[in-house]
Amino acid sequence: MAAILIRFFGRFAEQAGQELSFEMPEDGLFISDLRAQLAERFGPELLDPRVRAAVGDVIVGDERKVRPGEQVDILAPLSGG
Amino acid sequence: MRCGTILTERAIDAPKLLGEFVKACENAGGVVSFCGLARGRDADGRIVATLRLERHPRLTERSLEQIARDAADRFDVSDILVVHRWGTIPPGDVIVFVAAAARHRRAAFLGADYLMDRLKTDAVLWKKEEGIDGGRWIEPTEEDRAAVASWEK
Numbered sequence: 001m002a003a004i005l006i007r008f009f010g011r012f013a014e015q016a017g018q019e020l021s022f023e024m025p026e027d028g029l030f031i032s033d034l035r036a037q038l039a040e041r042f043g044p045e046l047l048d049p050r051v052r053a054a055v056g057d058v059i060v061g062d063e064r065k066v067r068p069g070e071q072v073d074i075l076a077p078l079s080g081g
Numbered sequence: 082m083r084c085g086t087i088l089t090e091r092a093i094d095a096p097k098l099l100g101e102f103v104k105a106c107e108n109a110g111g112v113v114s115f116c117g118l119a120r121g122r123d124a125d126g127r128i129v130a131t132l133r134l135e136r137h138p139r140l141t142e143r144s145l146e147q148i149a150r151d152a153a154d155r156f157d158v159s160d161i162l163v164v165h166r167w168g169t170i171p172p173g174d175v176i177v178f179v180a181a182a183a184r185h186r187r188a189a190f191l192g193a194d195y196l197m198d199r200l201k202t203d204a205v206l207w208k209k210e211e212g213i214d215g216g217r218w219i220e221p222t223e224e225d226r227a228a229v230a231s232w233e234k
Contacts, residue, residue: 009137010207011218057139073137079219080134080144080165080204081117081177081197 002026002068006038010076015042024068031055032062034072050077083160084153086145088136090168093175098164102180106160109182113189115197121172123210123217129172133216135207136167144205148196156192158183163196167206195232201225 001023008016016038024034031053039046052059054073055066066072083105095116103112119132149163160182170176177200181192201221208219 009135011209013135054137054140057143059140073140075137075140075205076207076218077220078202078205079208079221080141080206081200081202081225 004029004066004068005071006034007071007073008076009073010078012042012046012074012076016074024066026068028065028067030062031060031064031066031072034066035062035074038074045076046074048077051075082153082158083162084149085162086142086149087162087164088142088145089164089166091166093164093166093178095175095178098162098178099180102160102162102182106182108184109159109189110184111186111189112160112180112182113186113193114178114180115193116175117177117197119170119172119174119176123212127212127214129210129212131211132170132172132176133209133211134167134170134176135209137205140205141165141167144203145200148199148203151199152181152192152196155195156181156183157185157188158192161192161196163200165200165204165206198225198228198232202229 003021003023006020006022035046052075099114123129145163149161153161158181162180164178179196181189183189209216
């Protein structure tokens with residue numbers, strides 16, 4: 001099994017910690033599947049459509065496939081301004 | 082066209098920023114500015130000890146730049162400034178300062194209004210009110226969402 005590094009921002013960091021090494025298949029994992037697996041572990045809020053994922057500092061959609069060694073940021077619903 | 086964004090952990094001196102902004106404007110007939118302040122009480126009336134704003138190492142600044150650029154592209158403004166604070170913010174302090182200058186006041190008002198509506202929903206930041214009973218993460222309200230959506234009509 002390979003792994004990716006996940007960083008959590010906003011409320012999710014309280015439940016999941018700020019960083020998590022996450023095991024995944026060698027041939028990649030779709031963001032949608034990653035979110036589903038994280039939701040099983042940390043709660044259904046992770047499936048909220050306002051939650052965004054970023055890979056390499058670029059916000060990506062659920063259809064993006066992440067590769068081993070990449071860094072994925074999970075962003076809770078934004079609240080700036 | 083001057084378009085500036087600043088993300089800072091330091092206290093924002095709004096009068097100083099406004100003074101400098103006005104002084105540096107060329108060709109402007111009007112300047113509109115807005116300060117967002119950290120409220121001392123939350124929506125339920127409980128005292129807020131501090132407001133904590135979390136940022137992303139790179140996406141936060143990028144989001145401020147994009148929002149400022151979008152305002153500059155959309156309205157006939159000559160100068161734009163967005164200054165957003167992150168970190169621990171005591172009640173009463175300035176969270177965000179925006180200013181828009183234009184030859185005509187309508188564009189300046191619209192530019193500043195648009196900047197705030199966009200910042201409320203698209204700035205990559207996370208707000209948490211912390212008080213005696215613990216903390217509460219803030220999310221944009223229905224009003225915030227309706228406000229930003231109205232610019233799309």
